[in-house]
Amino acid sequence: MPEPASTFGAGIDSIYYIILWITGAIFVLVETALIVFIIRYRHREGRVAAYSHGNKKAEIVWTVIPFILVLFIVYASNDIWLEVKRADQGGAAPADALPLRVVAKQFEWNVTYPGPDGELDTADDFVKRNQLHVPIGRAVRIDLGSEDVIHSFFLPDFRVKQDAVPGMTIPVWFEATRTGEFPLACAELCGLGHYRMRASLTVHEAADFDLWQSQEIAASGSPTGASEIDTERANEAEISEGEESA
Amino acid sequence: MSEAAAIHAHAPRPMEGIRVYNVKLGMWVFLLSEVMFFSGLIGAYIILRFANPEQWAAPGEVLNVTLTAFNTFMLICSSVTMVKAFAAIEHGDQAGLKRWLLATIVLGAAFVGIQVFEYIKLAEHGFVPMASQYAADGGGPLYGSTFYTMTGFHGAHVTIGVLCLIFTLVKALRGHYTEEYYSGVEIMGLYWHFVDLVWIILFTIVYLI
Amino acid sequence: MANKKPNYYLVWLYLLVLTIAEVGVAFLSGLPFEVLVFILLSLAIWKAALVAMYYMHLRFEPPRLVIIALAPLPLAVLITIVVVTMEVF
């Protein structure tokens, strides 16, 4: 897994490693027992199998121990899950979060930025295709939607994945901890262009983000690039990085 | 029992089982899957209705409840006639079996007929399952889609039931059933009552709520 | 099996009365929606139970068949409950 770049990434990874240790131990135990028994009790002249219908005590032990283990895994997982989903806040992102809107459609991601006033659905909003820019150290709230089919908003480095379902607006949030450029992928089969429905996420220092935003507004003066219809066939393979930021 | 054992010399000892003969057990088992089929449709209906309350009209506003209440009445009557047919053959009353089966067929066919009539009338008022053509006063397209799907599948069950009843009647006319051998009538009855039972639920959910 | 035969006409009358009651409740009462739904569903289940018990003879079957027949009901109830919780959220 890539190194986590969001605030909750490390938490998610830690539960992954807990499970890896537990299941790893069980795996080694079971497979070793299997192999040892296979070798130890292989047929030999004169060997007689034990006649036994089981052992209640042993069975109770190996019922109760896994039960305790899975309850522990559930307990540990649920903590992080509720934190990621902010269940105690009814799913709402942190109050000072930067609001963005991401609308998926075959086969692109359209991002609406709130502009300098920091609010969506105002005159200074602007739209970028396949480019997500966020500042570091500030929570981002994304209202995720889709125009046509189900897509899935996948930021591998941020441990973020959320299906974008037409007819629903689903809140997603994260807070970046590293600057740089990261992939944004589509993880739900959405048609023939599913495999190339990619975009990039750029994490800026806070000041750079404001700078980028004012440059964008200056460059276009108006919302850009929202509705080009992408009908090109996949195998014609003429999609280059350059035209996406046009 | 000794009598039976003597007749079936090949099977001296009876099998393990639950004291219900195969065909009847099989029919019950099949009906369980029908329960799940209709539960799935009803579950979908509930989800869609909760999500879009504005698409549902008040009872009686679009649908003709009086007509359907009458239809419900007929289906309930057909259940009595069916069970009377079964009671008749249990006592070896061949004439009664035929009479009551015929009555059930007539009532069942009338139910389907009225339903078709209802569909035609509703469609004339723009109450259709297709989202793009929905034009009834009140309600929305999902109202139409779920209505036709649920009542349509029930209607299909009634139609199949009527066909099977006709088949049963033909057999009865040929004297196939006796006081000793009436499993065909009994399982026909189970199916028919089940279809009635489903309608009781659907009528309430679709027309009255 | 058929030692206690129910009076089928009586059951029929019962069903009829309940149906009329249902239609009546649906149209005449000014009850709040939730109460209405509750009453109507109860009546419907009552009727369904009558059909199953008397017309389908479930009352007179061996208990094991009854268990088999009732087996899917928890599942049907379950899907409804989950569906409702899902929507209410």
Place this chain on the structure above:
Amino acid sequence: MSTTQLLAPNVTAQHWADPSHPDDRPFIRRYIFSTDHKTIGNQFMFMSLFFLLVGGALAMMIRWQLGWPGQPMPGGGVLPETMAPGGILLPEFYNSLVTMHGTFMIFFAIMPLLVGMFGNWLIPLHVGASDMAFPRLNMMSFWSAVPAGFIMLASFVVEGGAAGAGWTAYPPLSAVPEYSGVSTGQQLWCVSLIILGFSSLMGAVNYITTIVNMRAPGMTWMRMPLPIWSLFITAILILLAIPILAGAAIMLLFDQTIGTTFFLPEAGGQPLLWQHLFWYFGHPEVYILILPAMGVASEVIANGSRKPIFGYPAMVGAIVAIAFLGWIVWGHHMFQSGMNPLLGSSFMLSTMIIAVPSAIKVFNWLGTIWRGDIHFHTPMLNALAFVGMFVIGGLSGVFMASTPVDIYIHDTYFIVAHLHYVLFGGSLFAIFAGIYFWFPKFFGRMLSPTLGKIHFALTFVFYNLVFFPMHNLGLGGMMRRIYDPNQYGFLEPLQPMNTFVSVFALALGVSQLVFFFNILWSLWRGEKAPENPWRSNSLEWSLASPPPHGNFEAMPAVYRGPYEYSYPGRGEDFWLQGEPPDGGAVHAPTGGAPVGEGVPQ
């Protein structure tokens, strides 16, 4: 009323074999429209093996594209322009490949192999019946599965190609042709599955009735061989789950054809509704695919270890528990779907608890081989591999069941690895074990043990080399169902691993030819099979190989459980269930039903 009247329908279904009466059914009734459960079992076997081959061939094309993206596929030139111009697979064709691979494997290969083939073969023989309760319904079950399969296959050649929305067919993609580019194919997918659903339902009604009502005297519930227990529970799952799929598929078909909007948001429909219905069916479905495999493996492992199964009551209880819990976990496929996260928590809990009955099964298998006298015949090798591989698949399930971990691995190759570990490593290895085990009984000839062991060794090694690295691909972030991973910079470093996987996938495919050859060759040339080659206990092993039409000469009686291996003080290390206690005189079976049971009073 007298006692005979209701007996009639029950007993007339039993035609006990009469050796003085040779089987004189004409060819068609004997081999094609046969109502004999053994013939129908064979028919299911050949049909499903054919579809396994189809599914396998599709997998080879998938792996070609992923291993060498954009390279012309050898032999791909024979495919039409709409699929692979110049042998290079098109992305829309790739989507169809994935969809049809999953669909064929699950619905037309593994499910009919386990339920159609083993169900038909084993149920009447194991419970001591002459045939299924409803032989004609049984025949109809097979003859509706065949058209369903060919409709599915035919969708490749219709305008627009085969269904391409994944085997899970999520709408709106699956409902609107403009979105997927597939119209007729997607409809045929629904139609085919609805027909197949009927086929499965007919089978399930038959199995349940036969098992409940037609067990031979003395075959009490707790003396049933475990394959029968698992097939019984599986039949219940089929009975209750398939109608949900049928209902959902019908609604989807309406959305596609007459313009309803159950799953389309424009007029208030709910895309998530499909997912709920599909997975409400779908999770029980995956247990439909593993429970019979567990039953078969239990049978073979007890036989191969020459030991009674460890903790039989717990094994039965675990089957029931897995099946029951299987109904309340479907939401684990929808953690990232936009469903209420609190529901996610409860689904995580119920899903994890399934590890407990699964643990009982695994440890009891280990307990069975412990202090055994293990004979490594081919069935046993495959059954042991089943245990080893199912554990891997099950443990990877625990990762995905953890909601936060699933955020990252959902819809990646980690899932693909999981599902192949449980479906190939689990179900398919158990199917191999079962085929090697019962082939002699049903065709009267042994499968070649040498070829069998070669097939096992190649399959086991290549299988792990193909599917284990997929965990790493998934952890590297590689999404499922993508035509060309190299579109993403971060996936480019994974290409060598993809190529590695593909090389061994091709090797795996080719090594299955050993198996197919073994079957075909042994059918005609194999060594003649004795009555009881594996010295096993259940009722069928006292019959001729293959058993005559009608199976038993007279109603058999059962005197003990199915796993009485190595009973101390006996000369033999096995003890047939139908052998009377003192080896000769016929007693009333102990613990059996008193005379008069099974008949209404």
